Amino acid sequence: MTDPVDVIKYCPKCGSSEFYSDDKKSFTCGVCGFNFYVNSAAAVAALILNEKGELLLTRRALNPNKGMLDLPGGFVDPGEKVEDALIREIDEELNLEVTSLRYLVSWPNRYVFSGYTVFTIDLGFVCEVKTFDGIGFHDDISGFEFIAPHKIDNSQICSESIRQIIDFYRRDIGQK
Known part of the structure; x- marks a missing residue:
């Protein structure tokens, strides 16, 4: 329950809750289109x-x-x-x-x-x-x-x- 997919719920750019994990390594905002990648x-x-x-x-x-x-x-x-x-x-x-x-x-x-x-x-x-x-x-x-x-x-x-x-x-x- 500490993995980013379980913790990150809002887009860091626009604050939308439509922020979805694509593959546990990246997220995409359904409102502004911001992409966030989980890197080492x-x-x-x-x-x-x-x-x-x-x-x-x-x-x-x-x-x-x-x-x-x-x-x-x-x-x-x-x-x-x-x-x-x-x-x-x-x-x-x-x-x-x-x-x-x-x-x-x-x-x-x-x-x-x-x-x-x-x-x-x-x-x-x-x-x-x-x-x-x-x-x-x-x-x-x-x-x-x-x-x-x-x-x-x-x-x-x-x-x-x-x-x-x-x-x-x-x-x-x-x-x-």
């Missing part, structure tokens, strides 16, 4: 390792999935490059300076927020940071921890897309 929002996730080879994971401070493990990152702002979004998010959340990044993999996700499903495409990057000196937690995270990739409990990961990104990384480096 871009989000970024960082895989950052410390000197022991442990992965930096954060704890979500907010719902959905408050308290669960997540990778640092977040949504890409309109007009922003995904690389710039990743650098910004790591600075905002953890006060860390990204010095290099390498694209790894993407995975689709359904992010339910405020009773509405936002479809996302989560882009995973392997990153290096200048130093962990000054690391802190801010923004929408309540803490962080370092865990060896092979010791991460998948049942504690906040979403299927983040689980898939971490699993892909573990296969990429030869750990399961």
